[in-house]
Amino acid sequence: MKIIAYIYSDPLLEPAPNKEIWGLEIDRVYQDIGNYQQLNQLLADCNDEHPDILLLRRLEELGDNINIISDRLKQLESIGIQVIATEQDYSSRMWSQNGSYDLKSNIAKILHQIQVNKQRMRLKQGHARNRLKILPPPGKAPYGYRRGQDKYIIDKSTAPVVKDFFERFLLFGSLRGAVKYLEKRYGKKISPSTGRNWLTNPVYRGDLKYKKAELISNTHASIISREEAAQIDRLLRRNSSLSPRTASAPRSLAGLVICQQCQLTMNIARVTQHQKKAEYLYLRCHKCPQKPKCKAIAYAQVLNQTINKICVELPLAVEQLNLPDTRVIEDILRQQIKQKQSVIAQLPNLLQQEVLDQETVELRNYKLRAEIAQLESKIAQLPPGNLQAIAQAVSLPQFWLDLSEAERRFYFREFIKQIEILRSESQLWSLQLKFIF
Template identity: 45%
Template sequence: MVIIAYEYIDPLWQPLPDPQAWGPEIDHWVLDVQASRPQLRYWLQRLAPGYWLLHQLSALGQTVVEVSDRLRQLEAANITVIALAEGYVSDRPPSGDQVLFLWDQVKQQLHQQTLCHSHARNRLKRRPPPGRAPYGYRRGKEHYVIDRAAAVVVKDFVEHFLLYGSLSAAVRFIADTYHKRISVATGRRWLTHPVYRGHLYYQGKTVIPHTHAPLIAPDEAAQVDRLLRRQRSLPRRSASAPHPLAGLVICGECQQRFGRTQVQPYRQPSQYAYLRPLHCPFSPKCRSIPYDAALAAVIDQIAKRLPPAIAQLCLPLPTLTTQMEAIDRQLQQLTELERQGLLNAETVQLRRYKLAGERARIEAQQAQLPPSNLLQLAVTLGQPQFWYQLSAAEQRFYLREFLRAIEVTSRPPQPWSIHLRFIWESPIGGVS
């Protein structure tokens, strides 16, 4: 008795199956990748008693009538058909309501396959997925177009986040300014979703780059990603604190964080700020230090250490650029092969779709690299007067771009001191 495992897949949206999944007992593994099912027609002309194994009955055709006719043809040749999804075995055919339920399942499977095929066609043509357009866009004939009234809200939200580094503050800002109320989760989606960067996002895994006008420019997107990544290691309330050292200062002895405390001396017009350890386990506790003096010491160390540290920093080799150039060459070759008639249009479309997704993945990796003008920027940041011309929010932004932590040693009776830990250095203690 011959055992045949038959499968049909749509290569536009289904991966190539593994024949080993059927086990070593089968005699033949038959696969069709065309809707006309040429392999199935070939084997239907050479039927012999045995067993046919299927994942679904819908693999036998494109319509219920076609599936029914081919199933009847197999059973007439003394072949036992086993469909795993439906639990169907032709030796024990269903009866009554079970028959109606079986063919209703087949009808739903065929309908689902038709929908998936249509969606895959749209992906190959770089068309948006079905459903409502994201906030800030509206559906055009072939792609998303910017909704000018809503896009202003998204752009101002992004600018406010880049300036102050707080999701909750940006959410409150657009609620007060535009009376648009969203959750923090929605705000995070605006910042990170590929659609706002000009890309399409299919099925939660494939990104097709540069399909429509972006609301977040590439340089802004890279800054957003760096800010969100840095904020994961900071206390929640430090994200948008008004002073630049918030969340960065830790004790060099016990790794506990320092907090900023502000007091106003009796009958004095000015306030006095200092940093104090929040949960120091030592006795006597580590000393508090003047805030302004600590900030000045940080700026002084940055001026001395940052330019040479960046000069010695081994930046990644330009392998990503080389990979993107290779993908661009493959795309050009596809056009030439299609013109010569060596590849049909459907194969070229499918290959372009896969190469575009790979290129988008590499571009996302490249966006996380340090900017190309990093050395020139280090020269500017190495000048103390530059820092004193910045606002507190701007100081906070640059400090978090380069610093992992500011390590303070203030154990009495020794004078206090600080040491900077840059982001490319290994984490210290529990700080990550």
Template identity: 50%
Template sequence: MAMSLNLARNEGAMRVVVYSYRLSPDDPLPEIEWPDAGEGQRHYYDIGGRSQLQQLLQDCSEEAVDYLLVHEFHELGETVEAISQHLQAFEDMGVRVVATGGTAMQTRPEDPLELWDWLQDLHRETHRRRLRRGHQQQRLQGRPPPGKAPYGYLRGGDRYRVDRSTAPVVKAFFEHFLLYGSLRGAVRHIAQRYGKRISVTTGRRWLTSAVYRGDLAYKDGRVLSNTHGAILSRGEAAQVDRLLRRNRRLPPRTASAPRSLAGLVSCQTCGCGLTVSRVTRRQQSGEYLYLRPRDCPHTPKCSGLPYDEVLRRTVERVCEDLQRLATHLPLPDIAAHCRTGL
């Protein structure tokens, strides 16, 4: 139930203590504020254990305290029973426990119906915290998170173990991507060769997954390195990251398009991007490819260009540029290498 903030102001200086609990030292310490708490406010901290909570109970039995401030009620115990016992102990000593973590300050409800709902919420929260504690302990021991092992791995004890039956599929996916730089092409490759059908989204998740690199990634962003056998080596992983960064600079679908010039050329006259169009003739197996502006503003619109002719000239221009650049590169000192070999 909500509690008025004017209570502390009207009664003058209050004898207030604060209790904070964290599962691990890395958890953020919640801010707990109380109006007109005075300079004598004391703060008790616990990390993982409850020794300071027991010290707080002893101090409250020896010295009168008006209010105990906590961020949430579940900080007072691991179970609903433990929390209720601590709340009752403070109440017997005349200490009012106030939770400041919500939008309004909360105390334990007095109405039976409100108390029942409050206990249900408290039970769910304590259960969630126990699961979180278990996950943190598994992380400290380098164990994988709960759930099904990723495709290509099996759960072997407290580690991921490479699945000899499915790991070759994942390996082939990475090898095809490294060879051609096409995510959709790699997805089609394992579907045609191994019958393993995955979505493009799943394939992108494979490329960025820490598991296939031999690491474990957790929801809080932490990564533990070399926790199990890797399907993708460190060198290959670096190359995958470079290809992904390169593909981000290209228009959508360009990196996976079946045509080399798709999304890469534009009209010199109107500046619009050129799209690849395909024309077939009736009762003939051949096809004709041409490039046409996507949204040409001119009237009449810019005419299309033969795809093969543009591709040929593009390759010739790239070769000329490479040859010109190569002429300005410094030549290696062959004599020095020969002396080193001798």
């Protein structure tokens, strides 16, 4: 028994599948990518060799429309070839004796399924062609932009609102605080989830992201710079380990302090006296399982000791880091970007010389720009090369004392992962800092 197989794939929609997908020994596999040359060869060979079985994934791979598919099925089965679609409930046994469809059987359902699949495929192909031309995806433009002829254009009436939202988040590192600021300043009400989507949306960075998570950079004017985008990503990663309320808490030590004895996060408690403006802040564990419970500690004492210890220990911790030379890594990545950009610059000449066709040029350009975007993302994620200079700059107590609580919260979380309270039997306590690196 001779078995052959045929595979068709559209390069705009899927990568070419492996020929070894059938799970059994095949005498010959015909494969087309974007055209039907091998299918025509298959039909010509079948007239001479008459194989017994032809395997397909789906019947719609036999042509562009239902009429062509029906004609090719009749042509194959009229010479005694059994056609089997492995991903559909179809076999040539469903044909009636006179070679026409039995509309009362599963054939009617399969025909309807083929029509639906073809319509869906044509829609996907249209989106894919727009994607290769680096056009914005379908749908409404994000807030702050409007649709142009072939790209997003900054909306001058709404873009300042978005820009101010990003600046507020970068200044204080608080998503909820930035959301509240937006409503108070501009009357623009958005939810925290919408605000997070704004912070992570590549459109505001001048990039486009398509369905398959492929990123194309520098497709339109950005609202925030690359440096601001990298800092936003760092702030979001840092805040992901904190509860939403803690991330936007007004006090700089919120969410950072834990008790070594009961291993619980210490909350900030505020105590006031009746008809007096003075307030007293304490750190304590509300759900402490110890008996007696761990005693509260004055917030100001912990804050002062934290500042003193970070000024002493941060420069020492940075000196002990065995950091790679980020400048060398960045130079290598930028060289790779230049190589890919030079290939993109050669594509118009290859098209003019008819070495490549238009569709191949667009596909190659799209893939190269996606690879460039990945390299640029790696550069943005590199640690700062001047970390030692930064550590020395913030090792002065006056630097921390001159900051507001919100600003101090921002910088604490840039360096500190956790502050542990170490208690002794004599009710004395000390601090241990755990840095994020």
